[in-house]
Amino acid sequence: MNDAIFTGCIPALMTPCTTERQPDFDALVAKGRELIELGMSGVVYCGSMGDWPLLSEAQRQEGVTRLVEAGIPTIVGTGAVNSKEAVSHAAHAAEVGAHGLMVIPRVLSRGTSTTAQKAHFSAILDAAPNLPAVIYNSPHYGFATRADLFFELRAKHANLIGFKEFGGADDLRYAAEHITSQDDDVTLMVGVDTTVYHGFVNCGATGAITGIGNALPREVLHLVALSKKAAKGNVTARRLAKELEEALGVLSSFDEGADLVLYYKHLMVLNGDSEYALHFNESDVLSDAQRRYIETQYALFRTWYAQWSAALESAWAAPDTSTS
Numbered sequence: 479m480n481d482a483i484f485t486g487c488i489p490a491l492m493t494p495c496t497t498e499r500q501p502d503f504d505a506l507v508a509k510g511r512e513l514i515e516l517g518m519s520g521v522v523y524c525g526s527m528g529d530w531p532l533l534s535e536a537q538r539q540e541g542v543t544r545l546v547e548a549g550i551p552t553i554v555g556t557g558a559v560n561s562k563e564a565v566s567h568a569a570h571a572a573e574v575g576a577h578g579l580m581v582i583p584r585v586l587s588r589g590t591s592t593t594a595q596k597a598h599f600s601a602i603l604d605a606a607p608n609l610p611a612v613i614y615n616s617p618h619y620g621f622a623t624r625a626d627l628f629f630e631l632r633a634k635h636a637n638l639i640g641f642k643e644f645g646g647a648d649d650l651r652y653a654a655e656h657i658t659s660q661d662d663d664v665t666l667m668v669g670v671d672t673t674v675y676h677g678f679v680n681c682g683a684t685g686a687i688t689g690i691g692n693a694l695p696r697e698v699l700h701l702v703a704l705s706k707k708a709a710k711g712n713v714t715a716r717r718l719a720k721e722l723e724e725a726l727g728v729l730s731s732f733d734e735g736a737d738l739v740l741y742y743k744h745l746m747v748l749n750g751d752s753e754y755a756l757h758f759n760e761s762d763v764l765s766d767a768q769r770r771y772i773e774t775q776y777a778l779f780r781t782w783y784a785q786w787s788a789a790l791e792s793a794w795a796a797p798d799t800s801t802s
Contacts, residue, residue, distance in 0.1 A: 481610050481639045481665045483551055483578040485684045486519030487702045488667075489691045490527035492743055493541065494753035499760070501537050503544045505753035509692070510550045516695045519685070520551035522580060525614070527689055527739060530557045532758040539570045546574050555614075557582035561598045565605045572606035579603075579611035580642060583621045595621055596630065603635040611637050612667055615653070616644035625656040632664075640665035642687060646734075647676050654681035671698075671730035675723045678705035679716070689733040690726065693745035697783055701726065718790070725782050728775045740764050741772055748776060 491513075494505040510521045523545055524530045524538045533541075545552045554571035556579060558564040568579055581602050588594035603611055613631075615623045622645070632638045643653045643666065650666075650673055658666035659682060668677030668686035677683035691698035701722045707715035723730070732741040739757070744764060746754035757763070764772070 481663075481684070483520050483553060483610060484612055484640055484665050484667055486686075487517070487691060487699050488520045488522055488553065488685060488687045489513050489518055489695070490522040490525045490687055490689055491545075492692060492739055492746070492754065493524065493528050493533065493758075494751075495756040495758060497756070499756055499758050501533065501541060502753050503541055505751075506541055507544050507548045507550070509751070509753075510545050510552075511548060513692070513695055514550055517699050518691070518695065520553055520577060521545065522553045522555060522687055525555035525557065525580060525582070525687075526618075527692075527742070528555065529739060529758060530555055531559075535563055535566060538567065542567075542571060542576060543574050546576050551577045553578040553580050555580045555582060556602050557585070559586055560584075561601050564598065565601050568602045568605035568609070572609050576609065579606055579609050579637075580614050581611050581638075582614045583616075583619045583623070585619055589620045592627060595623070596627060599627075599631050599638075600634065603631065603638055607635070607637050609637055610639045611635075612640040612642045612665070613638070614642045614644065614669065615649065616669070617649075618644070622649075628657050639663065640667060640684075642667040642669045643677075644669035646670060647673050650677050650681045650683075654683075658682065671733040672723075672727065674698075674701055674730075675705050675708070675719050678702070678709045679719075682709070689738055689742055690730050690745075692742055693749060694726075694729070694779075697722070697726070700787075721786070722783075725779055725786070729772070729779055732772070737764065737768070741768070744769060744772060745776060748773065 494502040496502045554576045556564045556567045584598040613623050641653050643650045658664045666683045668683045671690045674686050688698050704715045704719035708719045732738050743754040
């Protein structure tokens with residue numbers, strides 16, 4: 479099965495709000511289209527970045543429909559509090575012509591049971607057998623998918639073609655060593671912004687799903703491009719990718735925390751995207767200290783990146799004065 483949708487750089491879209499704290503699907507589609515035009519290979523909707531627990535089944539599916547109808551390559555998140563609803567999202571994704579599935583583990587009820595998770599995953603994969611799918615592995619969901627379960631599922635579901643790892647550097651290494659390196663038909667996606675370099679260079683990832691890339695798309699695309707070159711042994715790209723990832727470190731680290739949507743929506747507002755000023759719950763706001771901290775770090779990074787990228791352009795434009 480073609481895994482092309484799971485390559486490159488893919489932002490996990492956040493859901494913008496109207497003044498009535500309802501989903502603004504016009505703004506959602508506009509942002510998706512803008513990010514694709516900048517070079518993103520697709521979008522994810524509706525994962526944790528899209529606030530899936532706060533939206534109704536109908537709202538989530540309307541967002542998916544609108545994105546697909548706009549011609550935006552869309553991977554659909556299947557997170558739900560029960561398998562029946564997760565299956566509904568997978569079936570709807572197939573019905574409207576979405577491009578892939580992000581299969582999220584069962585939560586709350588029997589979430590730590592391997593038997594329950596196997597049945598949950600199977601039901602989702604069965605609901606959309608022609609859509610390529612990756613399992614989303616995250617400790618935040620309380621369950622870790624290991625190699626034995628992955629390959630049991632893959633033996634029965636040809637559409638399970640990969641793994642999206644959100645657990646961090648050690649879990650990425652495990653996935654590469656025990657799951658995705660078995661053959662070229664099993665793909666690995668970097669799922670947390672702090673491990674892009676590690677994922678591509680040390681673990682053979684084919685793509686990255688990004689949160690910070692919503693606010694800094696050009697810079698994250700730059701990091702992915704450098705990491706891909708570094709993975710092929712390019713010495714200069716290796717150094718530059720490390721420099722860029724280190725400079726992004728604080729902003730990327732918000733992707734690992736509970737307030738990631740609050741932080742990244744605030745960065746969107748700083749960029750001029752006023753549709754991201756509100757959250758679905760009125761009480762979901764950054765503290766004054768949090769807001770000041772991220773604003774300071776954002777300004778610092780943008781200043782650094784402007785000088786760093788200008789220096790790179792100058793160096794590449796300089797004539798070669800070496801002699802043979």
